[in-house]
Amino acid sequence: MSMFAETDCETLKTLIMATYEQGLLGPFKGKVGNTVGSNWRDIDFMRSLPRKSNKPASEKQLAQRLKFAMAVEFLTPMRNLIRVLPQGKRKSRKTDFNEAATILMKSMEGQYPDFTIPFNAVVFTKGSLMNILPMVENGNNEGLRIVWSSRLGYGASENDVVNIIVYNESRQDLFLFDEATRSAGEYSLYADQIGKGRIHIWTFVSTATETEYSNSQYCGVFEL
Numbered sequence: 038m039s040m041f042a043e044t045d046c047e048t049l050k051t052l053i054m055a056t057y058e059q060g061l062l063g064p065f066k067g068k069v070g071n072t073v074g075s076n077w078r079d080i081d082f083m084r085s086l087p088r089k090s091n092k093p094a095s096e097k098q099l100a101q102r103l104k105f106a107m108a109v110e111f112l113t114p115m116r117n118l119i120r121v122l123p124q125g126k127r128k129s130r131k132t133d134f135n136e137a138a139t140i141l142m143k144s145m146e147g148q149y150p151d152f153t154i155p156f157n158a159v160v161f162t163k164g165s166l167m168n169i170l171p172m173v174e175n176g177n178n179e180g181l182r183i184v185w186s187s188r189l190g191y192g193a194s195e196n197d198v199v200n201i202i203v204y205n206e207s208r209q210d211l212f213l214f215d216e217a218t219r220s221a222g223e224y225s226l227y228a229d230q231i232g233k234g235r236i237h238i239w240t241f242v243s244t245a246t247e248t249e250y251s252n253s254q255y256c257g258v259f260e261l
Contacts, residue, residue: 100149107145108138111154114211115202120162120250137161157255161202162241164250167193169219171240173256180227181236181259187222195220196245202253207234233261 094102112119112134119133121140137160144158169185176182183201197219203212203226212231217224219242241253 096149100152101142103150104142104145104152105138107152107154108141111159111211112137112141115161115213118161118200118213120164121160122163156204156206156237156258159239159253159255161239161253162243162250163252165192166197166242166244166249166251167191168251168254169199169240169242171254171256173238173259175259175261176225178228178233178261180225180230181238181261182223182225183238183240183256184223185219185240187220189219192249193219193242194244198243198245198247199224200241200243201226202239202241203231204237205232205234206237206258208232228261231261235259236261 116134119137121136122131122133140160141154141158144155145152146155147153167190171183171185174182174184185199187195189195195218198215199217199219199221201214201217201224203214204210205212210232214224214226236259238256238259239253240256242251243249
């Protein structure tokens with residue numbers, strides 16, 4: 038589903054008017070008058086085009102649009118890895134990305150137009166896979182070392198992948214490192230990889246088949 042720059046998830050819902058069963062001539066696709074026929078995730082539906090309005094947007098609407106734009110801009114680099122919906126709901130109209138954006142929008146701090154992202158509230162994954170308890174060590178400004186216990190519990194495997202998300206706030210760069218396994222117990226990040234500045238780190242664990250996930254967790258902010 039395409040993302041709309043000047044709308045939010047609730048507005049997207051109002052555009053979908055009805056699903057329908059195919060007639061003798063098959064599904065209706067295209068535009069007739071103010072009605073559009075579409076197909077999304079194997080569901081045929083019709084929606085009416087939004088009415089144009091000359092009424093200025095309220096401050097509340099402008100605030101929602103700004104929050105939505107900020108959430109989309111921040112999360113987009115990690116769009117393909119985000120998993121926050123239960124498996125049974127991943128074929129619904131709502132996507133993992135939209136759900137993560139909604140969570141982030143609700144947690145934003147400040148007053149319009151000066152919103153800030155609370156990095157400790159960002160959610161990339163949700164799941165029941167056994168988590169790790171990472172600790173981050175600063176290596177004399179040359180890099181960061183992340184260590185965790187490699188012990189195994191219910192459902193955990195030594196081959197589980199430890200995913201490390203790094204955001205360099207100073208440079209506004211977002212990185213993913215997914216080479217480490219649970220059994221490794223540590224992973225090093227170097228300044229020439231992620232740059233220097235204010236560094237935010239999250240971790241989450243996934244199975245080697247990427248079918249199960251742990252909750253993502255925020256590890257804190259560090260200076261390099």
